[in-house]
Amino acid sequence: MPSITLTYLKNLKQRSEKITMLTCYDATFAHELSTAGVEMLLIGDTLGMILQGNDSTLPVKLEDMVYHTTCLKRGNNGGFIIADLSFMTCSSPEQALHSSAQLMQAGAQMVKIEGGEWLCDTVHQLTRNGIPVCVKSGHDPY
Template sequence: MRTTLSALRKKLAAGKKISMLTCYDAGFARVMDEAGVDTLLVGDSLGMVVQGRDSTLPVRLQDIAYHVECIARGSRRPFLVADMPFGTYQEGPAQALRNAVVLMQAGAQMVKLEGGAELAPTIELLVRSGIPVCGHIGLLPSHVHALGGYRVQGKESAEADRIVADARAVQAAGAAMLVIEAVPDPVARQVCAAASLITIGIGASVACSGQVLVMHDMLGLTASPAKFVKNYMVGAGAEGDAVAQAFRRYAQEVESGAFPGPEHVYGAAPAAIGALYGQRGA
């Protein structure tokens, strides 16, 4: 039986955190399912790790829908989240609803949008229409050109205040989940304190309700991984189930709060954070 939002909330209430990994095909979906990963995300990161592109921007709605169908067929238990790619919701709520319906019909249980307070009307319409929404604040990979590169967000106080305000606005609009990407640990903790929805960190804080990583990164397939990435293939067995072991250990470490460790998050001082963040997000 497919995991529901209610089941995820019950897990959090029991003191256990939520694991999420990006996934793009039926084979890996099956292994992640068997390994106990709670949530699978068809991220627009597929543009870079699957399609070989330089950014997530060229990913199309039909690309995401195709991969959602694949992981829906390959898994039975995990909660399924689908990214809405660049250009599929920027025109406004009506466009977003049309395109979100396509992803829900493909098998998604929730759609994810990058942005903050400006997306409140869009989120409100989707939620009123019965479509669960995951927000995404901090570093927004689809805004890479506007941001001037893949950089940690929230290093300055005004920027940190905006991120917290965006989290409140996304929650008030009705989002049930929120990805917090590439922000200093103290800022992520402020967001978690200010918002009661499910928070999923990537380069944020262990204080989040759960964590997400790009599958290729945590399997050690990325040449220059970001600071927040842990290679779970290190120490995995040499037998044929090494990948399954990596997924299982990731799920267990997220659930217990062992991941991320201090070495995987950004500190408070700009000198400790650094300007460059990595090559992509979820």
């Protein structure tokens, strides 16, 4: 699979083509999914429950997300990597920039944050500094 870029994803969207995104946490799954043609790979903070055995995502640390992003990058075969900013890693625009920089250095090509209108300044700060952002509003029903 060719390396997926934001431009490639935008072109798919403009042509109303479906885009696949699956969550994975390690090199093996990253390799299998990207080789199979999954365009977007998400390192979700759900690793707290799936891999660490926690009852929520709240205990997941930025270091956990950086570690799993690095692992996923090693196995990736061209998929576009998105990494969650875990709980309290984006409580201010400055903290979000610091946290996002670590995830990008680990191999993320975009960061995902969750929240509402209060994140507008954060999104502006990140994009102004060249960090692509995906925003999810609402909450998963765990």
